[in-house]
Amino acid sequence: MQIIKLSATDSTNAYLKDLIFQNKIEDFTVVMAHTQLKGRGQMGTNWLSEPGKNLTFSVLVNSLKSPVTDQFLLNIYVSLAIYDTLTQLHVPDLKIKWPNDIMSGHSKICGILIENILSGQLIQASVVGIGLNVNQMAFNKLPNVSSLKLLLGRSLDLEELLLNIVENLKSLLGKNGKLDRSHLVERYETALFRKDKPSTFTNPDDEMFMGFIKGVSDSGKLKILLEDNILKEFNLKEVKLLY
Ligand code: BTN
Numbered sequence: 001m002q003i004i005k006l007s008a009t010d011s012t013n014a015y016l017k018d019l020i021f022q023n024k025i026e027d028f029t030v031v032m033a034h035t036q037l038k039g040r041g042q043m044g045t046n047w048l049s050e051p052g053k054n055l056t057f058s059v060l061v062n063s064l065k066s067p068v069t070d071q072f073l074l075n076i077y078v079s080l081a082i083y084d085t086l087t088q089l090h091v092p093d094l095k096i097k098w099p100n101d102i103m104s105g106h107s108k109i110c111g112i113l114i115e116n117i118l119s120g121q122l123i124q125a126s127v128v129g130i131g132l133n134v135n136q137m138a139f140n141k142l143p144n145v146s147s148l149k150l151l152l153g154r155s156l157d158l159e160e161l162l163l164n165i166v167e168n169l170k171s172l173l174g175k176n177g178k179l180d181r182s183h184l185v186e187r188y189e190t191a192l193f194r195k196d197k198p199s200t201f202t203n204p205d206d207e208m209f210m211g212f213i214k215g216v217s218d219s220g221k222l223k224i225l226l227e228d229n230i231l232k233e234f235n236l237k238e239v240k241l242l243y
Contacts, residue, residue, distance in 0.1 A: 001166065003030045003159075006038025010038040012058040013115055013129040020125055021186045025060060028166060032057035032158075039131065040113055042099075044234065047111060054147070055132040055158055059166055061173065062125035068118060073181065075100045076188045078112055078128050081169035083191055085108075085161070091151055097193035098213070098222045099236060102132075106243060107146035109133050128167065134158055144243075148239065189215040193243075200242045208242070 002025070009015045012031045017065055036056045039047035049056050053226035059072065079100045086102065086109075087095055093105045102110035111173060113129040133139075135155050148156055171185070189195065195213050201224065202208055211224040221233035 001009075001028050001030065002026060002164075003032065006033045008035040008037060009033045011036055011040050011129075012056055013040060013113060013127050016060060016127050017115065017117070018057040020060065020062075020127070027060060027063045028170060029060045030057055030162065030166060032162060033043070040129070041111055041131075042113055044052070047113075047144075048132070049131055049174065050136045053136040054134045055130065055162055055165075057162055058101070058127050058129045058171065060125060060130055061169075064123060066123050066124060068121050069219065072118060072121065072218070073184075074114055074123075074126055074128070075112070075220060076184055077172045078114065078130070078169060080187060080191075081165055081172055081219075082110055082112070082130065082132070083162045084168045084172075088150075088164070089148070089152065089156075091148060094191070095193035096188060096191045096223075097241070098216065099213065099220060102148060102195075103193050104151050107144050107151075109146050109148065109151070128169075132161070133167075134161060185216065192216075194241065201243060202237060202240045213241075 003138050005052045012033050016031045016108045031055050036049060039049060039056060041047040079096045082102050083096060091104050097103050100112040110132040115127045117125045134148045136147045137149060141147040192213055198210060199213060200208055200210055200228040211226045214223045214225050216237055217223060217233050221235050223231055223233055225231050
């Protein structure tokens with residue numbers, strides 16, 4: 001496995017994407033950065049991380065060649081790879097907040113940004129960007145955010161952690177053909193944050209509504225059980241969970 005270590009770059013996702021367009025690079029090539037100057041988050045947000053303290057890296061996955069309609073499956077694999085790695089470290093009360101934030105209790109410890117390069121109806125390559133809060137001790141003004149050091153009371157080796165995550169991802173993807181897909185979806189759904197609990201959401205007009213998270217659809221929409229027993233599917237722009 002090739003690991004490219006950078007002292008600073010705008011975004012490891014952007015760097016890896018440039019590499020894909022310039023060269024032939026092998027599956028599971030990793031780009032990690034000590035400092036990201038313009039780290040990207042979900043839905044156009046920024047990803048902030050104290051230099052040298054956390055994992056900010058991107059992995060190339062180009063062996064899947066799945067149809068575009070299966071895009072969400074990789075989110076499931078990646079979320080579970082991180083979930084499994086952190087379970088092995090005994091991080092308390094781990095959950096996956098749909099679509100792919102990793103939580104410990106009510107605090108987010110890891111964010112994932114997957115950017116796909118499409119060719120027709122196929123995913124040609126995926127850039128899997130992972131920001132995991134590891135040794136950072138303070139998150140000024142950011143509510144509900146934590147790090148492994150705050151949770152476990154000890155520092156962790158960044159590179160060792162990265163290797164464990166990539167190994168777990170490889171092993172989940174390797175089992176792709178053999179493991180039936182519903183088993184992975186089931187594992188993901190079991191780990192969902194606030195699954196089956198009465199929860200409050202807002203819609204794009206900032207109106208509140210109540211419901212119970214039940215699972216995800218094949219295309220990755222969140223299934224919420226609403227009043228009158230109506231099960232409705234929502235995409236990322238249509239719903240926000242308040243917690
Ligand atoms: C989120 O909003 O939760 C997703 C955050 C993803 C951050 C990671 S850090 C490494 C990679 N490079 C980026 O610019 N973003 C991702």
